[in-house]
Amino acid sequence: MLGYDPTIDPYYAPAQYAFTRQPLNYHLYTLPRPEALAHRYFISDDVREELTRRVETTRTVAPPGLNLPEDLQGYHSLMPLEPVNTGDTRRQFGNWYSTVYRAVNSKDGAPYALRRIEGFRLMQQSAFAAIEAWSRIHHPNIVSVREAFTTRAFSDSSLVVVHDYHPNARTLYDAHLRSVPPEFVGGRLQGPQIPQAGDIPERTMWSYIIQIANAIRAVHDAGLAVRIVDVTKVIITGKNSPVRLSLSTERTMVRLSSCGIVDVLMHEARADVAYLQQEDLAMFGKLIFQLGCGKMHALTNLPKAMEAMSHFYSADLQKVALLLVGKPEPRKNIGQVFDMIGNRLLAEMDEMQNAADRLEGELMSELENGRLVRLLCKFGFINERPEFAREPRWSETGDRYIIKLFRDYVFHQVDEHGNPVVNLTHVLTCLNKLDAGTDERIMLVSRDEQSCLVVSYKDIKTCIDSAFRCVVLISSRSMGWSHYATVSCRDGDGVGQRTSLRK
Numbered sequence: 328m329l330g331y332d333p334t335i336d337p338y339y340a341p342a343q344y345a346f347t348r349q350p351l352n353y354h355l356y357t358l359p360r361p362e363a364l365a366h367r368y369f370i371s372d373d374v375r376e377e378l379t380r381r382v383e384t385t386r387t388v389a390p391p392g393l394n395l396p397e398d399l400q401g402y403h404s405l406m407p408l409e410p411v412n413t414g415d416t417r418r419q420f421g422n423w424y425s426t427v428y429r430a431v432n433s434k435d436g437a438p439y440a441l442r443r444i445e446g447f448r449l450m451q452q453s454a455f456a457a458i459e460a461w462s463r464i465h466h467p468n469i470v471s472v473r474e475a476f477t478t479r480a481f482s483d484s485s486l487v488v489v490h491d492y493h494p495n496a497r498t499l500y501d502a503h504l505r506s507v508p509p510e511f512v513g514g515r516l517q518g519p520q521i522p523q524a525g526d527i528p529e530r531t532m533w534s535y536i537i538q539i540a541n542a543i544r545a546v547h548d549a550g551l552a553v554r555i556v557d558v559t560k561v562i563i564t565g566k567n568s569p570v571r572l573s574l575s576t577e578r579t580m581v582r583l584s585s586c587g588i589v590d591v592l593m594h595e596a597r598a599d600v601a602y603l604q605q606e607d608l609a610m611f612g613k614l615i616f617q618l619g620c621g622k623m624h625a626l627t628n629l630p631k632a633m634e635a636m637s638h639f640y641s642a643d644l645q646k647v648a649l650l651l652v653g654k655p656e657p658r659k660n661i662g663q664v665f666d667m668i669g670n671r672l673l674a675e676m677d678e679m680q681n682a683a684d685r686l687e688g689e690l691m692s693e694l695e696n697g698r699l700v701r702l703l704c705k706f707g708f709i710n711e712r713p714e715f716a717r718e719p720r721w722s723e724t725g726d727r728y729i730i731k732l733f734r735d736y737v738f739h740q741v742d743e744h745g746n747p748v749v750n751l752t753h754v755l756t757c758l759n760k761l762d763a764g765t766d767e768r769i770m771l772v773s774r775d776e777q778s779c780l781v782v783s784y785k786d787i788k789t790c791i792d793s794a795f796r797c798v799v800l801i802s803s804r805s806m807g808w809s810h811y812a813t814v815s816c817r818d819g820d821g822v823g824q825r826t827s828l829r830k
C-alpha cells in the first residue's frame with residue numbers, strides 16, 4: 328500500500344503475558360484514502376484496533392507451569408485473568424480466596440469467565456437455585472450468569488460460577504483508583520499516578536451512575552439483590568468513542584460482574600431480600616463517593632468526603648450519593664435515583680444514540696468488504712492455474728483470455744514509465760462494477776500491446792462465473808461428489824444458478 332512503512336509498527340503488548348506476534352499495520356488501508364473522500368471503505372482505526380486487541384486477548388494462552396486442570400466440567404484452555412499468587416497477596420472474594428479464569432466451553436467453543444472460589448463446600452443443592460434465577464436476567468449492564476458447579480479439579484473443593492467473558496475488561500478500581508508507580512513507557516518516565524478527588528469528569532460519573540442504577544433496578548425488579556456493588560466488581564467492558572470529538576465525550580460501558588456468587592456462598596444465612604436491596608443502595612452510594620473522592624476509604628469521614636465532592640461535582644450528584652448512603656428506610660428504592668436524575672438520563676440517551684449511530688456508520692463502511700473478499704477468492708481460485716496453461720480457452724484466442732487481461736487491468740496497471748500503480752480506489756471500483764455486472768465497457772490491452780478487447784463488466788462477470796463453476800466441478804468430482812443439479816461447465820449466464828452436490 329502507498330506510504331506503508333513496515334518499520335513503523337504500532338506494536339501492542341498485552342498487559343498480562345508477553346508474547347511475540349507478527350507485526351500488523353492497523354492503518355494499512357487508510358493511507359491511500361484522500362481526506363476529502365466522503366465515503367469510507369473501512370472501519371476506523373480506533374475501532375479496528377480495539378476489536379483486534381479483544382480478539383488477541385481472547386487468544387492468549389496461560390504460561391506453562393500453572394498446573395491448571397485440562398478439563399473443568401466441559402471447559403478447557405483455562406487462562407487466569409489475574410496474577411495467580413500465593414501467600415498474603417492472594418486475591419479474595421469476601422472471606423474466600425478467589426481467582427477469575429477465562430476458559431473455552433467445549434460445546435459452543437465460546438470463551439467464558441469462570442470465577443473459582445476456593446475451599447467451598449456445598450451443603451445444599453438448593454444453593455444453586457439463585458444461579459438459575461440469575462441466568463434469566465439479561466441486561467446490558469450486567470455480566471450474564473451462565474451456570475455454577477462445584478469441582479475437585481483444582482485438588483480442593485471449589486465453587487465455580489460461569490459468566491460471560493468480556494475481553495480486556497477492567498474493574499472501576501483498576502481504571503480510576505489504583506495508584507500507578509512511576510514507570511518507563513517508550514523510554515520516557517511517566518507517572519506516578521495518584522488518584523485524586525475530581526479526576527473523573529462529572530459527565531462520566533453520571534454515565535456510571537445511570538448504568539449501575541439501571542442494572543440494580545433490573546435486579547431488584549426481578550426480586551433479587553446484587554449483594555456486591557463494589558469498585559472491584561464493576562467492570563468496564565468497552566469504550567464508544569465520540570461521534571465527533573467536539574460533540575461529546577467518550578462513553579464507557581460498565582457492567583456488574585460477579586452476580587449470583589454471594590447468593591450461593593451465603594445461602595444458609597437466608598437474609599430478607601428487602602434488607603439486601605437496601606444494602607445494595609448503600610454499597611452503590613459508597614461506590615459513588617469512592618470514585619468522586621478518588622480513594623477507597625472515602626466514607627470513613629463523611630463530612631470531609633462531602634466537602635471534596637462539593638468542589639468538583641454538582642449539587643444533584645451529591646444529593647444522589649447522599650440519598651444512597653443515608654439511613655435505610657422502607658420507602659427508599661432505586662426508582663428514587665431515577666426521579667432525581669431526570670435530564671441527565673436524556674443526556675445519557677443522547678450519548679448512547681450517538682454511539683449507536685457511529686457504530687452503524689462503521690458497519691456501513693465494512694458492508695461491501697465481505698462481498699469483495701468472496702470475489703477476490705473466486706479470482707484467486709481461477710487465475711494462474713498451471714493445469715489451464717495448455718487449454719485453448721485460456722489462450723490468447725480463447726474466451727477466458729479476458730479474465731487474464733482483466734486481472735492485469737485491475738491489479739497490474741503501470742504508469743507511462745512502466746512503474747506499478749497501486750491505487751486501491753481503482754481496484755475497489757472495478758471489483759464493485761464486476762460484481763454488479765454493469766454494461767459499462769472497458770478496453771483490455773495485453774502486456775505486449777498486441778491484442779486489445781473491448782468488453783463489458785457483464786461479459787467479464789459471465790466469464791469468471793463460468794470458469795469458477797468449472798473449477799468447483801472438477802474439484803467436487805475429485806472429492807467423490809457427483810454432479811447433481813445445475814452446475815455447468817459450459818459457458819452461459821450462470822447468474823442466479825445454484826449449485827447442489829450430492830455424494
Ligand SMILES: Nc1ncnc2c1ncn2[C@@H]1O[C@H](COP(=O)(O)OP(=O)(O)OP(=O)(O)O)[C@@H](O)[C@H]1O
Pocket residue numbers: 408409418419420426427440470490491492493494495496497498500559560562584585
Ligand atoms: N466477565 C469478565 N470478563 C472478562 N474479564 C473479567 C470478567 N470478570 C472479571 N474480569 C477481570 O478479571 C480480573 C479479576 O477480577 P476480580 O473481580 O477478581 O477483580 P480484582 O481487581 O482482582 O478484585 P479483588 O481485588 O477483589 O480480587 C479483573 O481484571 C477483571 O477485569
